[in-house]
Amino acid sequence: MSAETAARPAALPTQRPAGTSAGYRxxxxxxxxxxxxxxxxxxxxxxxxxxxxxxxxxxxxxxxxxxxxxxxxxxxxxxxxxxxxxxxxxxxxxxxxxxxxxxxxxxxxxxxxxxxxxxxxxxxxxxxxxxxxxxxxxxxxxxxxxxxxxxxxxxxxxxxxxxxxxxxxxxxxxxxxxxxxxxxxxxxxxxxxxxxxxxxxxxxxxxxxxxxxxxxxxxxxxxxxxxxxxxxxxxxxxxxxxxxxxxxxxxxxxxxxxxxxxxxxxxxxxxxxxxxxxxxxxxxxxxxxxxxxxxxxxxxxxxxxxxxxxxxxxxxxxxxxxxxxxxxxxxxxxxxxxxxxxxxxxxxxxxxxxxxxxxxxxxxxxxxxxxxxxxxxxxxxxxxxxxxxxxxxxxxxxxxxxxxxxxxxVLGQTANEPTGTTGTTGAPGTATAPAPPSTTNPGAAVLATDATAGIPAEAFASIVPSALTASGDAPQIDGHGCTIDLASTAATPCSFGNLESAVTLALVGDSHADQLVPGIEQAALAHGWRLDVYTRGSCPFTDVMVDLDGRANEACDERNKNVTTALLADPPDLLLVATSRYQVFKQGGSPSLEASKTRMASGFQGAWEPFVAQGVPVVTFRDTPRPDVLVPDCVAQNEQTLTQCAMDRSAIVWDDAPEVTAAEGMPLVHVLDLTDWICPTDRCPVVIGGVLIYRDGNHLTATYSRSLGEPIGAQLAAALG
Known part of the structure; x- marks a missing residue:
């Protein structure tokens, strides 16, 4: 790599291996x-x-x-x-x-x-x-x-x-x-x-x-x-x-x-x-x-x-x-x-x-x-x-x-561009009014009035966030005192919505729970709820050990125990759970994602049971469609031909998702499926209502997540009864 050519030290003997010369081996x-x-x-x-x-x-x-x-x-x-x-x-x-x-x-x-x-x-x-x-x-x-x-x-x-x-x-x-x-x-x-x-x-x-x-x-x-x-x-x-x-x-x-x-x-x-x-x-x-x-x-x-x-x-x-x-x-x-x-x-x-x-x-x-x-x-x-x-x-x-x-x-191109971030909660005892969807870039809200808006389109007059800024369009939750750091085991939440509300929602899970915070916050603001967020990257809310880069995710296991203890001490009115896809950890070689489905479903049930036993309803979000390609990259290269970036629904929606299977037959557990608000047709667009859906290959942009506030709110209200 960067080692310099050898020079024979004066203290070494003159005898050298065959095929070498002085100063060279x-x-x-x-x-x-x-x-x-x-x-x-x-x-x-x-x-x-x-x-x-x-x-x-x-x-x-x-x-x-x-x-x-x-x-x-x-x-x-x-x-x-x-x-x-x-x-x-x-x-x-x-x-x-x-x-x-x-x-x-x-x-x-x-x-x-x-x-x-x-x-x-x-x-x-x-x-x-x-x-x-x-x-x-x-x-x-x-x-x-x-x-x-x-x-x-x-x-x-x-x-x-x-x-x-x-x-x-x-x-x-x-x-x-x-x-x-x-x-x-x-x-x-x-x-x-x-x-x-x-x-x-x-x-x-x-x-x-x-x-x-x-x-x-x-x-x-x-x-x-x-x-x-x-x-x-x-x-x-x-x-x-x-x-x-x-x-x-x-x-x-x-x-x-x-x-x-x-x-x-x-x-x-x-x-x-x-x-x-x-x-x-x-x-x-x-x-x-x-x-x-x-x-x-x-x-x-x-x-x-x-x-x-x-x-x-x-x-x-x-x-x-x-x-x-x-x-x-x-x-x-x-x-x-x-x-x-x-x-x-x-x-x-x-x-x-x-x-x-x-x-x-x-x-x-x-x-x-x-x-x-x-x-x-x-x-x-x-x-x-x-x-x-x-x-x-x-x-x-x-x-x-x-x-x-x-x-x-790059910065010159994005200097005047708006960015989508999670709204800031007002002072304790107050509620910030929800931001209405933009008439120019309504995102998922357009689907409520226009069924054709989910068909992949070639181009839009403007896209928010742009492909250049999409990677930074993530929920800005750190300023609220919580983190998704991989080493975190603390069970301290960050809170949104009406902090004095009599109704409290608690969101647990990994970054796929975190990506929904803007939308759930919008729902909480609209309905006057309090939202407490307990998220941590690569940490699904389950009682089985999961694989993290080939190792047992022990920090996640400890974090989940701490979160469970904290929530059971003061139960929320509704427990919200969202998760990505995981392999169950096994020493010597973890099983595949498909082979892990059954045990992951059982692990979800095990994590939810203490809450169900106390009469706390559980809402499990079905994992959002997952392209597993960098969507902003494709959009940057195809701004006038966005259909080149469209994906088959069957390829990015996971069949028999364990978080859905786990809910079957379990009392007080509801499934909230946002798939039709993200991929409404057999071909999944990457932009709906002028809003870029993904910030990478599997996370929603905060802007698009926020535009899901109305459908999320309606289904959470139904779960609360």
Whole structure:
């Protein structure tokens, strides 16, 4: 990925593996090929490499080894490290090729991606240019509303950000360790060596790597989303390679011939096992990351021995070395091309994914020979650190300007556009008057008087929200003191409507309950009810454990118990329940959505029974039709041909929905089905009454939800009797 070319440390023996030359190890190039091959094939969708993502971890180890090897050599030869020289080399090595990729991705996005993607991409270009993309993605991983957005073409820059953040502090740490070692030796009256004591260098490394590993284990279990991206959970992986480089500065720690053969083979086997067996269900990084990273460390140790081994021979084959030399540019280019191809085709089949991965060799080769190598070899840059650093600053500035320019372009188009958000409840004891449907954009209200309004139309004079702003047209409930955060277990509601009303409705469930808040609030305002909202993303109101990204959703289970306890202590007049679709969790492999229906229905009944026993009526909303494609993207590309975005009703409405099945024969339980107000005909439109229905692939816009207030109110009033 971004590991620099190896330079043979002065302390290492001159004996080298077959096929290598001074300062160059073919086996490392081959290991790079393995790493980038795993990542590219994984991203291309190859099903028998579910753990291909560990290629990034292999890169971390390689990078830590090579960079530290060069720094230790510099300490050995000069007794110090030139920070200006180090960062100048990094600037030449990393920034020109990365910046060309960023600018190329912006061009591809403008040419082939819908404008709905540009605002987020602009932000990602800025984050990638400043090497903060990992923290950007960590933030999105805990933002439930971001989970249903399209993958960023620059998502892969997170790993480059981790490396560069490590290299901000690592050379300084080595310098400090060497200075401490030198000062200690002087005080003890010993001869000062040109390189700081190996033990001090390892101590400096331990101070970085050990806490990082401990934090990685902890955060992977407690908050796996950000744990995957943040640098604090990944520094120890680079530290493994760095530690090996420090240790190998002493020839006594070289592997013997037999050890090189055995350890090198075991290292490759460990990498292979992780690539073939790890899945998204494996908590990562944490303890699990030890297997691929220790495997990579073993391969590097064996290859540094100077003895021929099976792993070094295999990795030193000409094709492996060729791909390894291309690895950084290939890593940069493959993912933007895959994302763009996926956006253009809808779903990228495996054979097309592999074709795109193969095609990415072309821009990678061009980048290597026209950008990467010229920047590295330019005599004027190699001899002048200031010029190299200036080049790096220019590259960073170009990326930031391109990203900001893309954002300004989008924001200029949406500056005067109204956004749909949940209305704000008045002060306690008051009720805010419901906003009447717009005569220009009435949304679902038009269906009450015009049955033909549900037939897909080609175009509208105006669409609210526009495709560009639809992703932000979500219920704004956080300001009311409640949250849909994935880690939340609290049972504190936020309240809407008439807060002094004698009639209280309680809404429980996940984001598919949350999406209905604007409509239910409108109904509450119209009828003078109070609405208490208890929603949490990815948390259906059920008493069975559900699957969340391959793991048991234990936080949801605890949250549901807390909500049940709170509501039974002061029962509402009506319990409202809404949910998305879930797999029941099972250790070793959760059953499919279809296979989970029966147990989910039973789980819903179990959650409702305590309320029914106390005489509280329950209204379960049938889950809304689910396109599972990014509707705003399609609308942005087909504003005058919206029928291109229409969907078959049978494809997006779930038969035998468990929340409906659970209500059958259960006293005091009512089903509220909004399907005909969202998809009135056999072909489901994406715009009704001038209002865009979906903000992503499965959530209603707040504006359309609000337009459902009248039919929701009528059916809730009937349930209340």
């Amino acid at each position: 073919r086996d490392i190039q081959g290991l790079r090929a393995v790493a980038v091959g795993l990542v590219v094939l994984y991203h291309a969708g190859l099903p028998w490499l579910p753990g291909g993502f560990v290629g990034v971890d292999i890169f971390f180890v390689i990078s830590g080894f090579l960079i530290t090897q060069g720094l230790v050599q510099e300490l050995a030869v000069r007794g110090k490290i030139s920070l200006a020289g180090f960062y100048a080399r990094r600037a030449r090595r990393i920034l020109p090729a990365a910046t060309v990729t960023l600018l190329g991705t912006v061009a591809l996005a403008v040419a082939f991606l819908p404008s709905t993607r540009w605002l987020q991409l602009g932000e990602d270009v800025v984050s990638s240019s400043t090497y903060l993309m990992n923290w950007e993605l960590a933030g999105r991983s805990i933002d439930y509303l971001a989970r249903d957005q399209a993958a960023s073409p620059l998502q892969h820059f997170w790993s480059l950000a981790v490396e560069e953040q490590f290299y901000v502090v690592w050379p300084v740490a080595l310098l400090a360790a060497a200075a401490v070692a030198t000062a200690f030796r002087r005080r003890r009256g010993r001869r000062v060596r040109s390189v700081g004591s190996q033990s001090y260098l390892l101590l400096a490394l331990a101070l970085v790597a050990v806490p990082s590993f401990a934090w990685s284990v902890h955060l992977t279990q407690s908050d796996p989303g950000p744990a995957y991206f943040v640098s604090t959970t990944r520094l120890w992986e680079l530290g493994l390679g760095a530690g090996l480089a420090i240790v190998l500065a002493d020839p006594r720690f070289r592997a013997g011939p037999r050890a090189a053969r055995v350890v090198g083979g075991l290292g490759l086997a460990a990498i292979g096992v992780t690539a073939l067996t790890f899945t998204a269900a494996v908590p990562f990084p944490g303890y699990a990351a030890l297997l691929p990273t220790l495997g990579a460390t073993a391969v590097l140790w064996a290859g540094a021995s100077g003895h021929s081994s099976g792993s070094a021979t295999l990795l030193g084959l000409r094709p492996m070395v060729w791909v390894g030399g291309l690895s950084y540019s290939l890593y940069l280019w493959h993912w933007p091309l895959i994302v763009v191809a996926t956006a253009m085709t809808g779903t990228l089949r495996i054979r097309y994914g592999l074709a795109v991965a193969l095609f990415s060799l072309v821009p990678a080769w061009l980048s290597l020979h026209l950008v990467e190598q010229p920047a590295l070899r330019a005599p004027s840059l190699k001899s002048d650190n200031a010029k190299s650093l200036q080049l790096g600053a220019i590259c960073t500035l170009l990326g930031v300007v391109a990203g900001l320019g893309l954002q300004v372009n």
